[in-house]
Amino acid sequence: MSTDSLGMGAYWREQLEALSLFGLSFGQPTVLLLLGLLPLWLWWHHRRDRAQPTIAFSRLPVLADGPQPSLHARRWLPRLRALAMGGLIVAIAQPRSGARAERVNSDGIDIALTIDISSSMLAEDFQPQNRMEVAREKLKRFVMGRKTDRVGLVAFSGEALTQVPLTTDYPVVLAAIDNLQVGQLEDGTAIGTAIATAANRLRNSPGRSRVMVLLTDGENNRGAIDPRTAAQAAGAFGIRIYTIGVGSEGMAPVPVGRGLFGLRYENRPVKIDEPLLTEIAATTGGKYFRAKDAAALQAIYEQIDRLERSAVEAKAFIRYTEQFRWPLLFGVVALVGELWLRARRGMLP
Structure with a gap:
């Protein structure tokens, strides 16, 4: 043909x-x-009816009595x-x-949520919840506000692991956030490894805007990749990093081991490498935020949502x-x- x-x-x-x-x-x-x-x-x-032959009857009364x-x-x-x-x-x-199907202009970005799940995220300075519980709650609210954005999830501590690749299947992302638990990975804070893992998911994504949200409550102390080098590589791929330092100022009750009645806490100073997080964000054209409580963390996600809007053409479908x-x-x-x-x-x- x-x-x-x-x-x-x-x-x-x-x-x-x-x-x-x-x-x-x-x-x-x-x-x-x-x-x-x-x-x-x-x-x-x-034509068939007109061509049909007639049937001869020898007795007319028989034909008259029929239908x-x-x-x-x-x-x-x-x-x-x-x-x-x-x-x-x-x-x-x-x-x-x-x-x-109608073509409509919509906002759509690719977002890699990169979350610290080290043991220090169990610190209870966000009373009545710990940092991990508050981070999960605010993350879920942020994801539920998506409509056309593709969202991925990377968890890290002493190592980093992709929990969900970029997707618009938000129920899957929400379920993965619910399953985030301290202790799933080797303990520590490998910020450079986390950035590299998330950037690898974003670098080939088709979105016009590529965003990484990096949430941590500590200092880089693990991993073979330098955070600054990883940030420069991410910036070269057009990825903008918004960093969030989670934790109050001063002292906070941090788990230091297990006792007879569960985790044993001690008041220890909150150590967040704010200069590093600020430099990472500035290198990629992003911004650094400090979340000292749950309300501040929610406000930060709302601000990131306003900052990152990219018009894309999408199709809106009406059900048949x-x-x-x-x-x-x-x-x-x-x-x-x-x-x-x-x-x-x-x-x-």
């Missing part, structure tokens, strides 16, 4: 898909081409059959209403309402009418 014929086939396919009848569109529009055969079938039926099919009935029988077949064809073509029942019912009524007329007139199919 030639390229030209393929192009023409695609053209007619598009024309049929665009067909609208009484506000309806069709899922299988090519089936409607069968409707063009119905006039041919009626013409053939008419008397009228000329009117004989004309209507093929018409009713054609109407029945037409209704069936239209039903098979899947008529539906209310559905259409299937309408095949009506032509199917029409066809059944026409078929029942034909059978009733044949039975009444004593005419075999």
